[in-house]
Amino acid sequence: MEVEVSAEAKDKRLNRLVAITVVVLSVFMGLCNIKDGNIVQAMQQAQANSVDRWGEYQATRTKTHVAEGARDTIATLAGPHPSPQATAAIARFDASIARYNHEAPDLANQARGFSDEYDALNIHDDQFDASEAAIATAISMAAVAALAESVWLLVGAWVFGAFGLFMGVCGFAGWGFHPDLLSTFLG
Secondary structure (H helix, E strand, O other), rough: HHHHHHHHHHHHHHHHHHHHHHHHHHHHHHHHHHHHHHHHHHHHHHHHHHHHHHHHHHHHHHHHHHHHHHHHHOOOOOOEEEEOHHHHHHHHHHHHHHHHHHHHHHHHHHHHHHHHHHHHHHHHHHHHHHHHHHHHHHHHHHHHHHHHHHHHHHHHHHHHHHHHHHHHHHHOOOOOOOOOOHHHHOO
């Protein structure tokens, strides 16, 4: 009778540890998913802004070339003694060309800035993705540990869970730790 009671007590202890593990990891994973969703939205916005700025840059460069061509055409047709209208048109084109040449580098720098923002956010997105994968694995292992009554499997779940918690904390804290090997393998 004592053997059955101690085995039952051991079972209950293992099940309590599994339950606590699952609750802690599930709550943390839920919080990470909220933060990761916000990061993904910010990444999408940065990508859209980058594409928009590159589009504006390309349009500005195209307008520069069109204005230069039109200015050269007017200057050629006007000859050595341009009329006041031709001189005014050339001046307007010169002003437009100067403005476009001034705007283009700023637009390119803004586009690069948005691209850099995307890359920085992507590191944290990868951290949350690794956290979610490790925690999901840990929860699955913990469930099987309860079914198989295996303490070692629960310990393995804790190892995966600890890695998942670490990666999630890295994401929340904005730390630069990035599991390159894991990202390369899964990417």
